[in-house]
Amino acid sequence: MKEVPIGVSARHIHLSEEHIATLFGKGYELTILKDLSQPGQFAAVETVAVKGKKGEFSKVRILGPARKHTQIELSQTDAFAIGVSPPIRESGHIEGTPGVTIIGPEGQVELETGVIIAARHIHFHTKDAERWNIKDKQLLRVQLKGKRPLTFDDVIARVSDQYALDFHIDTDEGNAAGVKTGETAVILD
Incomplete structure (x- = not known):
């Protein structure tokens, strides 16, 4: 039997170095809260607000380390709640996806693309x-x-x-x- 462990993934965000600097300040380093199942990946202590057309989530967990492009992963229910219509995509495939506003303690980012429902x-x-x-x-x-x-x-x-x-x-x-x-x-x- 081919048994695999399940990881249920709540809404989260992966940030680029540039967006970490905008949201938290130049040179800011994310703080590890806990390691994740994938080697080198972690949940950060830090969170951000994510705002769509109809609503926002105030404490969206950041997953590290920094990535080349910022990406937000929501469930269909989450997407509906804040008024965005993201496609189901593999991680990293953000072309043609909707954007949102990301709000941190030191600034905000108007993200043009990057919201997906992870396949x-x-x-x-x-x-x-x-x-x-x-x-x-x-x-x-x-x-x-x-x-x-x-x-x-x-x-x-x-x-x-x-x-x-x-x-x-x-x-x-x-x-x-x-x-x-x-x-x-x-x-x-």
Whole structure:
């Protein structure tokens, strides 16, 4: 059986160095709150406000380290609440996506693009992918056996020697299946 740990991902933001400086001040370094499942990734102590056309979220967690481009990942429910219509995309694919206003303690950023609903995906270390004969970008079927069992199609395999095995879904998907971070899912053949 191909069991993978589940990581339910709440709304969060990845900031570029430039935007960290604008929001928190020149030379500012994010403070690690806790390490995440992917090596080198962390949740920062710092948060920002994210404002859309209809509303805003006041404490959106920043995930570090800094990235080349700022990106906000919301669930469909979150997007509706603040009045944006982001597409479902793989992380980093922000072309043609909507923007929002990001507000920090030292300034704000009018982001033109960067809001997505993250496509559900599984991070595979190359050794895990080889063991199960899974290729990068392969689409998988994954079964969640929570309180409300669901099977997800079109789960994207992301393979790298920089990854740790983890199935990433958003809060809408986790709530729909009644699962939490740390539970397991099964990749179906």
